[in-house]
Amino acid sequence: QSVLTQPPSFSAAPGQKVTISCSGSSSNIGNNYVSWYQQLPGAAPKLLIYEDNKRPSGIPDRFSGSKSGTSATLGITGLQTGDEADYYCGTWDSSLSVVVFGGGTKLTVL
Amino acid sequence: QLQLQESGSGLVKPSQTLSLTCAVSGDSISSGGYSWSWIRQPPGKGLEWIGYIYHSESTYYNPSLKSRVTISVDRSKNQFSLNLSSVTAADTAVYYCARVPHPTEAFDIWGQGTMVTVSS
Numbered sequence: 001q002s003v004l005t006q007p008p009s010f011s012a013a014p015g016q017k018v019t020i021s022c023s024g025s026s027s028n029i030g031n032n033y034v035s036w037y038q039q040l041p042g043a044a045p046k047l048l049i050y051e052d053n054k055r056p057s058g059i060p061d062r063f064s065g066s067k068s069g070t071s072a073t074l075g076i077t078g079l080q081t082g083d084e085a086d087y088y089c090g091t092w093d094s095s096l097s098v099v100v101f102g103g104g105t106k107l108t109v110l
Numbered sequence: 111q112l113q114l115q116e117s118g119s120g121l122v123k124p125s126q127t128l129s130l131t132c133a134v135s136g137d138s139i140s141s142g143g144y145s146w147s148w149i150r151q152p153p154g155k156g157l158e159w160i161g162y163i164y165h166s167e168s169t170y171y172n173p174s175l176k177s178r179v180t181i182s183v184d185r186s187k188n189q190f191s192l193n194l195s196s197v198t199a200a201d202t203a204v205y206y207c208a209r210v211p212h213p214t215e216a217f218d219i220w221g222q223g224t225m226v227t228v229s230s
Contacts, residue, residue: 050216
């Protein structure tokens with residue numbers, strides 16, 4: 001049972017826009033920065049978003065992050081088949097004193 | 111460009127100690143502004159953070175693993191290491207090392223990961 005709650009799966013067609021949610025509490029998302037990671041099949045996770053809404057260099061602007069209260073959202077526009085992956089949110093939990101991750105969302109591009 | 115590469119035993123017997131090393135190339139591990147971390151992922155499951163070692167060499171561990179974990183750094187070899195003692199089958203996972211730039215607290219560069227199986 002993950003501290004951060006993500007939908008287990010999501011599917012959409014190429015070209016569409018999707019949003020993946022990550023729900024937490026005041027001890028984690030509500031008071032700490034959120035980051036998002038993409039894990040392609042058989043690969044290591046890759047940082048997509050840090051500090052809620054910042055993109056590392058090389059990450060296309062099709063990927064965006066936002067946060068409101070105790071929930072965060074990853075947005076992906078212009079879906080491509082290469083975006084098919086598992087997506088994880090992560091943050092610090094001040095009560096548990098631990099980095100916590102969501103359970104992951106498997107995105108299928110139909 | 112900074113790269114991380116994990117290495118170590120892929121098979122560990124129950125009750126023994128798992129030992130892994132993360133070699134850092136492309137920059138010095140002593141560069142300020144970063145901490146170094148281990149994260150693991152059991153087969154078919156999500157990510158679990160194990161701990162950090164800061165530039166000062168102070169460490170911070172996941173409370174659920176704290177009694178069994180040691181993370182250390184060898185600056186002469188430009189690498190850092192993970193020891194996890196008294197392993198059980200529940201410790202079977204892909205183990206990743208990663209860099210954490212401050213103050214982002216995000217894992218910006220990851221190693222490719224190494225699979226460790228705990229079995230007799």
